[in-house]
Amino acid sequence: xQSVTQPDIHITVSEGASLELRCNYSYxxxxxxxxxxxxxxxxxxxxxxxxxxxTLVQGIKGFEAEFKRxxxxxxxxxxxxxxxxxxxxxCAVGARGLTGGGNKLTFGTGTQLKVEL
Amino acid sequence: xxxxxxTPRHLVMGMTNKKSLKCEQHLGHNxxxxxxxxxxxxxxxxxxxxxEERVENNSVPSRFSPECPNSSHLFLHxxxxxxxxxxxxxxxxxxxxxxxxxxxxxxxxxxxx
Numbered sequence: 001x002q003s004v005t006q007p008d009i010h011i012t013v014s015e016g017a018s019l020e021l022r023c024n025y026s027y028x029x030x031x032x033x034x035x036x037x038x039x040x041x042x043x044x045x046x047x048x049x050x051x052x053x054x055t056l057v058q059g060i061k062g063f064e065a066e067f068k069r070x071x072x073x074x075x076x077x078x079x080x081x082x083x084x085x086x087x088x089x090x091c092a093v094g095a096r097g098l099t100g101g102g103n104k105l106t107f108g109t110g111t112q113l114k115v116e117l
Numbered sequence: 118x119x120x121x122x123x124t125p126r127h128l129v130m131g132m133t134n135k136k137s138l139k140c141e142q143h144l145g146h147n148x149x150x151x152x153x154x155x156x157x158x159x160x161x162x163x164x165x166x167x168x169e170e171r172v173e174n175n176s177v178p179s180r181f182s183p184e185c186p187n188s189s190h191l192f193l194h195x196x197x198x199x200x201x202x203x204x205x206x207x208x209x210x211x212x213x214x215x216x217x218x219x220x221x222x223x224x225x226x227x228x229x230x
Binding site: 042045090107 | 121123157158159160162165173207209218220222223224
């Protein structure tokens with residue numbers, strides 16, 4: 001079964017500083033990988049996804065993530081954080097087209113990002 | 118309207134009430150999902166519908182009853198809930214069930230008294 005670990009529950013950064021949110025996954029094959037963001041009281045918005053190809057993927061709002069198979073990681077990065085980036089971030093892994101099993105997304109427990117002005 | 122919409126956005130109900138949550142997707146997708154998001158816990162997949170057929174029931178208590186009348190609409194009927202069922206209920210959809218990106222609605226914040 002797949003699993004996702006987000007080791008940082010809370011992260012605080014200063015506005016303008018760089019950001020890296022960690023995500024490690026466990027899955028027996030090459031997974032689908034996602035980062036979602038959730039603002040208070042809102043649903044999840046897709047930031048970016050990795051299915052195949054270039055291991056560095058670009059997303060919305062200036063975010064990027066790098067798939068590193070050797071480390072089973074898919075860390076999210078942003079070079080300069082804005083105050084509006086304060087939210088909760090979720091990493092998720094999906095199983096690739098399992099016969100009869102579909103795509104079950106497994107989510108991490110999330111990282112709460114606080115941005116200091 | 119675009120994307121995935123959910124109504125109501127907030128709901129307070131007693132343990133003896135019956136209520137329903139509604140989800141509608143305007144993306145032409147064939148798969149729809151219900152998730153439960155509780156504080157301090159990962160999102161929990163509850164149900165999956167693919168082409169209006171339930172394909173996943175993740176050991177959800179029978180007091181939650183899903184309904185998918187067509188590929189654009191998904192309901193979650195609630196009855197005799199418990200206070201521990203208070204949570205954010207999220208609906209999502211994807212093009213199909215075979216490994217596609219899921220798009221989420223804003224959720225319904227449910228409080229059971």
